[in-house]
Amino acid sequence: MTELPYLQGYPDNIRQQVQHLLATGKLAAMLAARYPQNSHNIQTDKALYDYTQQLKRQYMKSSEPISKAVFDPKIHIINNALGTHTQISRVQGGKLKSKNEIRIASQLKQLPLPLLRMVVVHELAHLREKDHNKAFYQLCQYMEPAYHQLEFDLRLYLTWQDSQLVCK
Template identity: 75%
Template sequence: MQDLLYLRHYSDSLQQQVRQLLADNKLGTVLQQRYPEQSHPVQTDKALYELTMALKRQWLKSSDPVSKVVFDPKIHVINNALGTHTQISRVQGGKLKSKNEIRVAALLKQLPLPLLQMVVIHELAHLREKDHNKAFYKLCLYMEPAYHQLELDLRLFLTLLEQPGLTP
């Protein structure tokens, strides 16, 4: 039985459905139907920053500022998830200065825009909620009502891309 690395925390029933779609070579078709436009214009760090700031202005106006948003080709999908949020503190003069940085896996340049937006929303939610707790996911759902479906779809894309003979 094939180990579905990105779906291991989902139900056995869902995993079996995905295994069947893979066996029938239909997972790609299902995702193509759900996301007919798989390319998007957010291909540069500047475009990613603008997308992130637009979402922040829309949903998190009073949150801490974000100083840097970049695509990071070094993020390993399994070990580091698909994005990271870090808060960097530095002493400048006699004051402690803090900056928020968001890094997103470069792989997301090649996946549909709603999936990239879901990852950005996830990282923005960390400005208010540091842990993956109930309040964190409630905030994610507030910003993106289809958050959980988009997360599953992203995991399905990653599962598909992991198949032999496919390249991201």
């Protein structure tokens, strides 16, 4: 079976099904049917910040503020992550100031909006839950009820994108 780096934690039968969809050229059609709107207008750091703030206001009003949400071209999707959440602490005068930053891989600008939303929700959840534990995933599902399906679909989408690069 060909390597499927985005699906490494999934059972063999799922990976075999995805491999079959790739081999028969049906994965792209399945994703296109599921996400017919392939583009969105969140293409700038400002638009991403506004979108992130909107979701935060809607679901996480009492959480710490976000100082920055940007697309980061330096994030390598397989080696690093789809996005990162960092809390930067600095001593300023006699006080300790902290900032929360969310960075999303620039490659994800091209995703259908529901998949981008899933990544933003994931990073927002880290404001409250630092680890990927049960409470973290419950919070993700509170903000996005289809969170787990969207995460799997994102992995399928990235797998399909990689297969297109290999074919070129």
